[in-house]
Each structure stands twice: as structure tokens, then as C-alpha cells.
Amino acid sequence: MAEAISDAQVVGVLRPFVRATGSLLDALRESDPLGLRARAAHQADGNEDLDKVDPGTREKLLNALTSVKVPGTSAWADMGPDQRTNWWINRVGRFTSLLTAIPGLGGALADRLPVQDALGAAAQGLLLCAIAGEHGVTEVGDRVRLLAWVLFERDVDPELAAGRTGEHDAAAEDAKADELTEELSESSRKHGKVTIRACGRTLWRLGRSLLAFPGELEKRPRGRLYHRFFGMLPVVGMVADYFGERSGLKRVARRARRWLEQQQPGRPAPR
Numbered sequence: 001m002a003e004a005i006s007d008a009q010v011v012g013v014l015r016p017f018v019r020a021t022g023s024l025l026d027a028l029r030e031s032d033p034l035g036l037r038a039r040a041a042h043q044a045d046g047n048e049d050l051d052k053v054d055p056g057t058r059e060k061l062l063n064a065l066t067s068v069k070v071p072g073t074s075a076w077a078d079m080g081p082d083q084r085t086n087w088w089i090n091r092v093g094r095f096t097s098l099l100t101a102i103p104g105l106g107g108a109l110a111d112r113l114p115v116q117d118a119l120g121a122a123a124q125g126l127l128l129c130a131i132a133g134e135h136g137v138t139e140v141g142d143r144v145r146l147l148a149w150v151l152f153e154r155d156v157d158p159e160l161a162a163g164r165t166g167e168h169d170a171a172a173e174d175a176k177a178d179e180l181t182e183e184l185s186e187s188s189r190k191h192g193k194v195t196i197r198a199c200g201r202t203l204w205r206l207g208r209s210l211l212a213f214p215g216e217l218e219k220r221p222r223g224r225l226y227h228r229f230f231g232m233l234p235v236v237g238m239v240a241d242y243f244g245e246r247s248g249l250k251r252v253a254r255r256a257r258r259w260l261e262q263q264q265p266g267r268p269a270p271r
Contacts, residue, residue, distance in 0.1 A: 005213045007156050008167045010148055013212050015163060016173050017122075018143045020180035020206060021129040024194070082257075084134040088127050089253050096123035097245035099200055101238050117217035118207035120245055121151055124220060124252045126206065131256045142263075150255045151220045180205050221251035 076084070100119040125147050132143050141162030148154040148161070159165060163173070178185075183205065187198035210217060222244060 005216055007148070007154060007160060008165075010152060010154060010213065010216065011144055011156060011160050011163075012167075012169075012173075013209055014125075014144045014147055015140060015161075016176035016180060017125060017206055017209055018129060018140050018147065019173075019177040020202070021126045022133070022138075022140070022143065023177075023181055024184060024199070024202065025126070025130045025133060081134045081136075085131045085253055085257075088130040088134070089249050092130070093123075093127060093246065093249045095199075096126065096203065097242050097249065099123070099203055100245045101242035114211060114214040114217060115207070116241065117214070117220070118210050119203065120222075120248065121210050121217050121220045122203055122207035123245070124151060124249065125210075126203065127249060128252060128256055131253065132260075135260050137260065137263075146256060146259055149259050150252055152216045153219050176209070180209060221248045221255065 079087070100116060100123050128147050128150055129143055132138075132146055137143060137146065139162070141158060144161040145156050145158065148156045160167075163170070181202065183198045183201040184194050187193070187195045
């Protein structure tokens with residue numbers, strides 16, 4: 001029988017994981033996706049090329065750009081936490097679900113390996129950090145507790161999650177966080193931005209870090225039974241796994257919302 005995984009071991013893996021995902025998500029929020037803000041500012045400064053465009057057309061273009069609901073636009077600023085949560089789950093979640101479902105091409109053979117669970121848990125952890133940020137939860141320890149509760153059904157001690165115990169190795173955590181974000185850093189140096197390829201590779205690195213406790217990965221929110229049944233079939237399994245991961249993400253969002261609500265003063269711990 002495998003030795004039980006302690007909360008300290010889970011925290012030791014999740015702290016660098018959260019730091020890596022947090023760095024990526026915070027960069028996305030603070031960046032100018034698609035150059036929308038830059039275009040609007042250029043227009044306001046009197047860009048000569050745009051000045052030649054018919055005023056009505058120019059106004060429609062500007063309105064279309066600023067109404068796109070992505071981080072960094074005025075439309076995004078007007079959205080509430082729940083609306084932003086839905087955006088992360090429905091937009092970014094499609095991309096992460098697709099990456100997670102790729103091993104499903106192998107059907108039941110792939111299901112015997114922990115690869116898909118690792119990728120799925122990494123994707124869910126990434127989006128949990130995004131949801132936490134939209135609700136003002138920025139401390140690493142708090143995000144670690146959120147991930148541990150939603151993904152692994154663990155109620156981790158706040159002091160342990162915050163790294164304020166004798167078991168915490170700050171140097172090792174720093175090194176691991178840097179390793180997990182290596183692809184992002186390299187992409188920024190080479191291309192001046194984080195590419196889709198770098199995001200995919202980083203998700204894989206995050207997933208590999210969770211292989212430290214494969215038994216825990218089976219606890220994460222999943223799709224329904226019929227998703228898992230069809231997921232055992234070769235080729236078709238990828239489609240079933242994709243929709244299964246999408247279903248799992250919706251459950252993740254509901255559990256996250258419950259945990260966040262229960263953190264308000266005077267409320268009992270979530271069960």
C-alpha cells in the first residue's frame with residue numbers, strides 16, 4: 001500500500017505551482033492583449049492613417065475594439081468577478097481542455113497513465129488561480145489552500161500553506177518556480193511576448209510537477225460517467241475527454257465560488 005501523502009508534501013508542490021501560474025495570469029491581466037489599448041491611445045493621439053478613415057467607420061472600429069471582453073480593455077474593467085470567472089472558464093478553458101484531451105486519442109491505454117490527470121489538474125489549477133485573482137485573493141498561501149480544497153479535498157492549515165513552518169524550503173521553492181516558468185521567460189526574451197506554444201509547454205511542466213502525488217489527482221473534479229466511458233475508446237476518446245474536461249471545469253468553478261464565499265468572516269469552513 002502506498003504511503004499516505006501529507007499536507008506538507010502537497011503544499012511543497014503547490015506553492016511553486018501557484019507562483020508559476022500566478023506569474024502567467026498576472027502578466028496576461030496587465031498586458032495589452034491584441035494591442036487594443038495601444039490602438040485606442042494611438043487613435044486618441046491623432047494617428048494620421050486612421051484620420052483618413054470615414055468618421056463613422058472609425059467610430060465603429062474603435063467601439064468594436066474597446067468592447068472586446070478580454071483583459072486590458074474597458075469592457076473587461078466593467079465586468080464583475082463572476083463574469084470574469086465565466087470568461088476564464090469558457091474562453092481559456094477551451095484551450096486548456098483541448099490540450100488535456102489530446103492523450104485521449106489513445107483511449108483506454110492512455111487512461112492507464114497519469115498524464116491526462118496531471119494535465120487536467122494543472123489546467124484546473126491554472127484557472128483556479130485566475131478565479132482567485134478576480135476575487136481579490138492574491139496571497140500564495142490562500143491560493144494554495146483553494147487548490148488543495150477544490151482539487152484534492154484537503155483543508156490545509158493556513159500557516160502551512162503560507163510557508164511559515166519549519167518544513168518550508170524557500171530556496172528550493174524559488175528554484176522550482178523558476179523552472180516551471182522557464183518557457184515563458186525564454187519566449188519573452190526571444191519574441192517579446194508569451195507565445196501559445198510557450199503556454200502549452202508551461203502547462204505540461206505544471207502537470208509534470210503534480211505527478212509527485214498521482215493518487216491525489218484522481219480526486220479532482222471530472223466529467224460525467226458517460227464522458228469517461230466514451231473516453232476509453234481510441235480517437236473518439238479525445239472528443240469525449242474534451243467535453244469531460246469542460247464539464248469538470250464548471251464543477252471547479254462552482255467549488256471555488258463556494259470556498260471563496262466561506263472565507264468571509266463568520267462563516268464555517270466549507271465541507
